[in-house]
Amino acid sequence: MRNVTSETITQAFLDYCSDDTDPRLKFVLEKFANHLHDFVRETNLTHEEWRKGLELLFAAGEMSTPERNEFILFSDVLGLSSLVDMVNSSEDGTPSSVLGPFHILGAPDAKVGANLKGDNEGTTVVVEGRVTTTDGTPIEGAELEIWQTADNGLYSNQDEAQPEYNLRAHMTTGADGRYLFSTVRPAPYTVPDDGPVGELLNATGRHPWRPSHLHFIVTAPGHRTLVTEVFPSDDPYLDEDPVFGVREQLVMQYQKREDPSELPDDLEAKSDIDLPFYVVDFDFVLSDGSAA
Amino acid sequence: MRNVTSETITQAFLDYCSDDTDPRLKFVLEKFANHLHDFVRETNLTHEEWRKGLELLFAAGEMSTPERNEFILFSDVLGLSSLVDMVNSSEDGTPSSVLGPFHILGAPDAKVGANLKGDNEGTTVVVEGRVTTTDGTPIEGAELEIWQTADNGLYSNQDEAQPEYNLRAHMTTGADGRYLFSTVRPAPYTVPDDGPVGELLNATGRHPWRPSHLHFIVTAPGHRTLVTEVFPSDDPYLDEDPVFGVREQLVMQYQKREDPSELPDDLEAKSDIDLPFYVVDFDFVLSDGSAA
Numbered sequence: 001m002r003n004v005t006s007e008t009i010t011q012a013f014l015d016y017c018s019d020d021t022d023p024r025l026k027f028v029l030e031k032f033a034n035h036l037h038d039f040v041r042e043t044n045l046t047h048e049e050w051r052k053g054l055e056l057l058f059a060a061g062e063m064s065t066p067e068r069n070e071f072i073l074f075s076d077v078l079g080l081s082s083l084v085d086m087v088n089s090s091e092d093g094t095p096s097s098v099l100g101p102f103h104i105l106g107a108p109d110a111k112v113g114a115n116l117k118g119d120n121e122g123t124t125v126v127v128e129g130r131v132t133t134t135d136g137t138p139i140e141g142a143e144l145e146i147w148q149t150a151d152n153g154l155y156s157n158q159d160e161a162q163p164e165y166n167l168r169a170h171m172t173t174g175a176d177g178r179y180l181f182s183t184v185r186p187a188p189y190t191v192p193d194d195g196p197v198g199e200l201l202n203a204t205g206r207h208p209w210r211p212s213h214l215h216f217i218v219t220a221p222g223h224r225t226l227v228t229e230v231f232p233s234d235d236p237y238l239d240e241d242p243v244f245g246v247r248e249q250l251v252m253q254y255q256k257r258e259d260p261s262e263l264p265d266d267l268e269a270k271s272d273i274d275l276p277f278y279v280v281d282f283d284f285v286l287s288d289g290s291a292a
Numbered sequence: 293m294r295n296v297t298s299e300t301i302t303q304a305f306l307d308y309c310s311d312d313t314d315p316r317l318k319f320v321l322e323k324f325a326n327h328l329h330d331f332v333r334e335t336n337l338t339h340e341e342w343r344k345g346l347e348l349l350f351a352a353g354e355m356s357t358p359e360r361n362e363f364i365l366f367s368d369v370l371g372l373s374s375l376v377d378m379v380n381s382s383e384d385g386t387p388s389s390v391l392g393p394f395h396i397l398g399a400p401d402a403k404v405g406a407n408l409k410g411d412n413e414g415t416t417v418v419v420e421g422r423v424t425t426t427d428g429t430p431i432e433g434a435e436l437e438i439w440q441t442a443d444n445g446l447y448s449n450q451d452e453a454q455p456e457y458n459l460r461a462h463m464t465t466g467a468d469g470r471y472l473f474s475t476v477r478p479a480p481y482t483v484p485d486d487g488p489v490g491e492l493l494n495a496t497g498r499h500p501w502r503p504s505h506l507h508f509i510v511t512a513p514g515h516r517t518l519v520t521e522v523f524p525s526d527d528p529y530l531d532e533d534p535v536f537g538v539r540e541q542l543v544m545q546y547q548k549r550e551d552p553s554e555l556p557d558d559l560e561a562k563s564d565i566d567l568p569f570y571v572v573d574f575d576f577v578l579s580d581g582s583a584a
Contacts, residue, residue, distance in 0.1 A: 061353020
């Protein structure tokens with residue numbers, strides 16, 4: 001249209017979309033254009049601010065690789081990634097949380113009771129729980145992918161000093177739906193803040209520290225795949241996670257213990273565990289559905 | 293916050309911004325987060341759609357160079373660039389329009405009446421008008437930057453066959469505020485559609501053709517700088533400019549003429565102009581203000 005104005009431009013954009021545009025795409029674009037244009041109209045965005053935004057995107061493009069994707073990081077610190085998790089989360093199962101960039105395929109199989117800590121330094125934690133349906137029935141054969149940082153706050157694929165697949169495992173529950181492993185307490189770490197995302201955090205006085213967490217992907221036939229993280233209740237950054245990953249139901253209690261005889265017999269490290277150690281009980285509830 | 297939900301995440305984002313965040317930045321981010329989050333909530337954006345959006349941004353980053361900036365092109369075809377122009381446009385002067393990526397500094401000085409067409413093929417157009425204040429007073433010493441495509445739809449910096457600075461000029465108005473030049477009729481051309489922006493245009497059935505236009509930057513002391521484009525009234529793409537640059541007040545009439553004796557005497561090409569030729573009258577009205 002030749003008489004496009006700040007009031008008609010959104011409709012002009014929609015009118016340009018042909019009638020055979022995929023209806024869902026058209027709906028998403030309509031909402032996107034409405035919000036993008038309202039944002040400009042409500043802020044009277046200046047050319048300088050517009051250029052600054054484009055510079056941040058250009059700088060993100062220059063910095064990004066498949067391994068270090070600054071656009072995902074922008075999505076994370078703006079709450080976009082977590083919000084997409086939330087609106088797609090099941091109502092009745094364990095809440096999902098961000099996948100993050102450190103998951104890799106091919107983690108070794110580990111039996112229920114496995115010792116993931118091995119030679120890793122740090123506080124020992126025994127993590128135990130069940131995978132159940134929403135009515136509490138244990139799920140046999142549920143599969144858990146587990147990954148976490150070492151005591152230095154680094155994942156194995158960030159740290160050449162760690163063995164490949166250090167603190168990563170693939171575990172399958174038995175008839176009782178139970179999983180169990182001993183590991184090292186994960187450490188808080190910073191999201192990468194040496195690029196445009198760091199510039200945004202700086203300008204708004206935000207720190208880059210994520211609370212420590214264990215990552216899980218839990219799958220079982222006939223159930224929705226759960227991608228989540230579990231956080232210790234005493235982490236100093238629990239209330240200010242820069243990527244908005246914490247949910248109340250994902251906070252676990254670390255219980256201090258001194259007596260190894262209380263530990264389950266199938267815990268591989270039971271006979272030579274360091275004292276004191278911590279115990280965590282955390283059950284995963286999978287919603288009905290199909291695995292994604 | 294540890295109990296962040298899809299309803300509280302926007303406030304959580306705002307709460308993270310420290311009290312000494314620049315107030316304008318905080319205001320812009322508040323509006324941005326509100327709209328970004330509402331977009332997700334209103335669409336129930338899926339993980340697949342979120343990934344697709346991030347893939348488009350990543351691909352834009354891979355493709356972008358300072359000369360070919362795919363993010364600016366996204367901004368253009370989404371109406372963002374033009375909307376920023378509109379909300380910053382003066383109410384009482386000639387409307388502004390997109391600068392585009394083809395402006396270069398250093399265009400040669402040309403006298404009022406200059407022949408820009410030279411050896412260029414195509415239809416001859418004589419463009420004439422005045423630069424005035426909002427009350428119609430001619431502005432002496434106003435400066436015009438002029439650039440346009442050749443008859444093949446390419447700018448000189450896109451086409452090795454054209455001389456450097458072909459169809460580009462810098463002209464200063466005399467006491468009567470008048471400018472005048474003869475040139476070739478510019479041609480429609482496509483925005484680059486071989487990247488992710490092209491993918492978006494394709495998916496929505498949009499074509500990439502911009503209506504033909506002459507670019508101008510008009511400056512004068514004590515007046516707001518005007519960045520604009522002027523379009524011929526008979527261009528086939530006038531009602532479907534992919535970058536939303538057309539405004540009714542920026543449409544000029546091409547008037548066909550056969551008699552060179554009617555042309556102004558200070559037109560350099562007057563004595564050997566090709567017949568028929570076209571005449572365009574277009575005045576630029578500059579608002580009061582400071583040059584940007």
